[in-house]
Amino acid sequence: MSTEKFTILQLGHPHLRLTARNVESIQSDNMQNFIDDLLHFVSEVNGMGIAAPQVDHSLRLFIMSSRPNIRYPYAPSMQPTVIINPEIISVAKKVEKDWEGCLSVPSIRALVPRHQSIRARYTSRTGEHVEATYSGFLARVFQHELDHLNGLVFTDRVEDNHDMMAEQEWLKLISQR
Ligand code: NI
Numbered sequence: 001m002s003t004e005k006f007t008i009l010q011l012g013h014p015h016l017r018l019t020a021r022n023v024e025s026i027q028s029d030n031m032q033n034f035i036d037d038l039l040h041f042v043s044e045v046n047g048m049g050i051a052a053p054q055v056d057h058s059l060r061l062f063i064m065s066s067r068p069n070i071r072y073p074y075a076p077s078m079q080p081t082v083i084i085n086p087e088i089i090s091v092a093k094k095v096e097k098d099w100e101g102c103l104s105v106p107s108i109r110a111l112v113p114r115h116q117s118i119r120a121r122y123t124s125r126t127g128e129h130v131e132a133t134y135s136g137f138l139a140r141v142f143q144h145e146l147d148h149l150n151g152l153v154f155t156d157r158v159e160d161n162h163d164m165m166a167e168q169e170w171l172k173l174i175s176q177r
Helices: 029-044 136-149 167-175
Strands: 049-051 061-064 081-091 095-102 105-115 117-123 129-135 164-166
Touching: 029 049, 029 061, 029 081, 049 136, 061 136, 081 136, 095 136, 095 167, 105 136, 105 167, 117 136, 129 136, 164 167
Parallel strands: none
Antiparallel strands: 049 061, 061 081, 081 117, 095 105, 105 164, 117 129
């Protein structure tokens, strides 16, 4: 998948497995332009989120852009949010399995265990330090995207191969919900 500016790295590309480095100069024109391009890109590809390493920029930066669509009718609507140098401060003990997919792992869906809620700290694109609590779907998106910064993809966290499905079969399943 690609547009003019970016190509999404696909599973097997070694750069998806790197530990990304901290973003140092958030206010630079280069970084602000990159953020604008990535915001545009994630809306173009209808992503719930995208992490910089997925477009071959090994930086600790991702976008959360949840909104309901055919594939995730239960996703909450939010303003796309740029998350820079994120850390999880604390997590709820409760872990839930739910369906995930990824632009870098096309055609596969899987049940992935994630903490039901998290407390996180990050820097915004204007350089502000932010602390926020996320639960449910947004906590899931945050954990999924943070994994990309550490060289992990969602299939790494699948506990049982029976929790994986082809997207085609998954669409049948959720249409019966
Ligand atoms: Ni992903």
